[in-house]
Amino acid sequence: MLSIVCPFCGPRDETEFRCGGESHIARPGPPDAVTDEAWADYLFYRDNTKGVQFERWVHAYGCGLWFNVARNSVTHEILAVYEMTDPKPHGLVE
Amino acid sequence: MKYSALNLLRQGFAGHRGWPAAWRNADLKSDYDIVIVGGGGHGLATAYYLAKEHGLSNIAVLEKGWIGGGNTGRNTTVVRSNYFYPESAAFYDFSLKLYEGLSRELNYNIMLSQRGMMMLAHSSHDLELLKRSRNAMLLNGVDAKLLTPDEVKARAPALDVSRKARHPIWGALMQERGGVARHDAVAWGYARAASALGVDIVQNCEVVGFDIVAGRIKGVRTRLGEVKADRVALAAAGHSSVLARMVCFRLPLYSYALQAFVSEPLKPVLDTVIASPASGTGVYVSQSDKGELVVGSALDLYGSYAQRGNLPIIEETAAGLVSLFPSFSRLRLLRHWAGIVDVTHDSTPIIDRTPIDGLYVNCGWGTGGFKAIPGGGATFAHLIARDAPHPLAAPFSFDRFRTGALIDEAAAAGIAH
Ligand SMILES: Cc1cc2nc3c(=O)[nH]c(=O)nc-3n(C[C@H](O)[C@H](O)[C@H](O)COP(=O)(O)OP(=O)(O)OC[C@H]3O[C@@H](n4cnc5c(N)ncnc54)[C@H](O)[C@@H]3O)c2cc1C
Numbered sequence: 120m121l122s123i124v125c126p127f128c129g130p131r132d133e134t135e136f137r138c139g140g141e142s143h144i145a146r147p148g149p150p151d152a153v154t155d156e157a158w159a160d161y162l163f164y165r166d167n168t169k170g171v172q173f174e175r176w177v178h179a180y181g182c183g184l185w186f187n188v189a190r191n192s193v194t195h196e197i198l199a200v201y202e203m204t205d206p207k208p209h210g211l212v213e
Numbered sequence: 214m215k216y217s218a219l220n221l222l223r224q225g226f227a228g229h230r231g232w233p234a235a236w237r238n239a240d241l242k243s244d245y246d247i248v249i250v251g252g253g254g255h256g257l258a259t260a261y262y263l264a265k266e267h268g269l270s271n272i273a274v275l276e277k278g279w280i281g282g283g284n285t286g287r288n289t290t291v292v293r294s295n296y297f298y299p300e301s302a303a304f305y306d307f308s309l310k311l312y313e314g315l316s317r318e319l320n321y322n323i324m325l326s327q328r329g330m331m332m333l334a335h336s337s338h339d340l341e342l343l344k345r346s347r348n349a350m351l352l353n354g355v356d357a358k359l360l361t362p363d364e365v366k367a368r369a370p371a372l373d374v375s376r377k378a379r380h381p382i383w384g385a386l387m388q389e390r391g392g393v394a395r396h397d398a399v400a401w402g403y404a405r406a407a408s409a410l411g412v413d414i415v416q417n418c419e420v421v422g423f424d425i426v427a428g429r430i431k432g433v434r435t436r437l438g439e440v441k442a443d444r445v446a447l448a449a450a451g452h453s454s455v456l457a458r459m460v461c462f463r464l465p466l467y468s469y470a471l472q473a474f475v476s477e478p479l480k481p482v483l484d485t486v487i488a489s490p491a492s493g494t495g496v497y498v499s500q501s502d503k504g505e506l507v508v509g510s511a512l513d514l515y516g517s518y519a520q521r522g523n524l525p526i527i528e529e530t531a532a533g534l535v536s537l538f539p540s541f542s543r544l545r546l547l548r549h550w551a552g553i554v555d556v557t558h559d560s561t562p563i564i565d566r567t568p569i570d571g572l573y574v575n576c577g578w579g580t581g582g583f584k585a586i587p588g589g590g591a592t593f594a595h596l597i598a599r600d601a602p603h604p605l606a607a608p609f610s611f612d613r614f615r616t617g618a619l620i621d622e623a624a625a626a627g628i629a630h
């Protein structure tokens with residue numbers, strides 16, 4: 120069981136949260152200029168890192184806040200919790 | 214040595230001391246025509262069909278651990294072809310048909326047991342959807358029938374079909390040709406047959422890099438040294454993205470942990486496979502020949518390479534199982550584990566070329582690629598041998614992510630494993 124620190128509510132069990140997949144994915148644009156390849160890349164292709172992953176989580180059964188989590192996908196250790204619009208935490212980026 | 218009644222008798226008289234190793238644990242050579250990365254069912258089957266159907270030799274299967282130690286040896290062994298879309302139905306039924314002849318083909322008992330596989334409906338809406346699935350299956354030429362609650366009860370008396378059940382049973386979709394097979398035997402059967410045809414199977418040989426010159430594959434780097442190869446084929450399941458990253462491309466995959474559970478052994482209580490995708494827990498169960506209940510359910514819903522599961526899913530699975538079978542409530546689980554599965558957005562696999570010439574990939578089997586091992590091996594071998602897709606696997610290309618023509622079995626058949 121992960122214990123995740125919601126920035127608003129504090130530490131809660133993982134069952135209160137939902138993981139929204141990889142974070143820091145910017146939607147390409149403007150629409151007319153986006154190739155099918157770039158669109159496919161945006162929708163479906165992922166880093167899927169073995170190691171530190173940067174993910175979006177939502178406190179679904181709590182306050183409803185979306186935020187970012189840096190988590191090790193092998194040990195499941197949570198390394199940082201930071202706001203939705205913050206950049207990847209320094210020192211965790213390869 | 215051929216496995217036969219006569220040889221069994223002979224070896225019996227000799228105290229079973231004369232059986233040779235089932236397959237050759239090869240030493241790594243420095244040069245192969247074809248290198249397959251990953252000694253799971255798909256990698257081993259691919260090697261076998263390359264040698265058998267395409268007459269190719271000088272092939273190696275490189276496995277970082279032991280063969281079958283990945284998802285193939287961790288899965289709950291359900292085989293079936295009850296998919297929705299014509300592309301999936303054609304492919305998975307081809308695979309199931311290969312399974313039906315596999316023990317004979319490989320001269321290895323894979324213990325295929327077509328004990329039937331049923332998916333339960335828990336509401337009138339579920340039943341509507343299952344009727345739709347049945348119709349699709351029949352249109353696709355796959356056997357299917359609907360069972361009434363009474364027929365479900367007759368087939369699986371331990372199920373709670375009463376009106377007060379937590380998940381009342383409105384009927385089921387049955388595929389009689391579905392069932393289970395022995396996972397280790399599938400891996401070992403293909404390994405033995407491939408090895409007999411000259412394929413080198415090298416264990417403890419992790420691939421850590423690739424040699425690429427001017428967009429063409431030239432070989433792989435392994436923990437045991439460098440290997441030259443004209444063609445390299447990836448069949449690494451949950452680790453496919455890790456390998457692709459070494460070559461600098463990404464895959465439309467996400468890796469999750471999927472858990473399985475085994476109970477203490479019981480006397481025979483369940484002689485079919487039962488799945489309850491609609492109950493919310495997605496629990497499914499069969500009974501092994503040893504009497505253990507083999508239970509699975511949903512993915513751990515965040516990315517993982519940990520090969521061990523989280524606790525909430527254990528609780529949910531146990532609760533789901535007991536809601537269907539109240540009499541199992543005092544059973545103890547003996548073991549649980551997880552495998553790292555490679556999930557695509559549409560729950561349909563990928564068998565295709567890559568941006569690198571001579572580098573091929575077989576992945577995206579997610580939670581349900583055991584049933585696909587014969588079909589995946591046969592069609593992947595075709596792609597590698599001819600550099601052109603097998604007609605049955607042509608829809609499983611990368612192109613669908615660009616065109617948007619996904620084969621969305623996740624939504625359509627609504628089932629995993
Ligand atoms: C708990 C669980 C239950 C399941 N239940 C079912 C089921 O009931 N029915 C069904 O059809 N499917 C089921 N599946 C899915 C099925 O197990 C897989 O889809 C299938 O086994 C995939 O086979 P594979 O050969 O692609 O992968 P694997 O068997 O995982 O083989 C991949 C191999 O690649 C090796 N490898 C990885 N990286 C490297 C490297 N760098 N160098 C060398 N080797 C490497 C790994 O060690 C591994 O042995 C289940 C999976 C799990 C985890």
Ligand SMILES: [Zn+2]
Nearest residue numbers: 125128178182
């Ligand atoms: Zn909160």
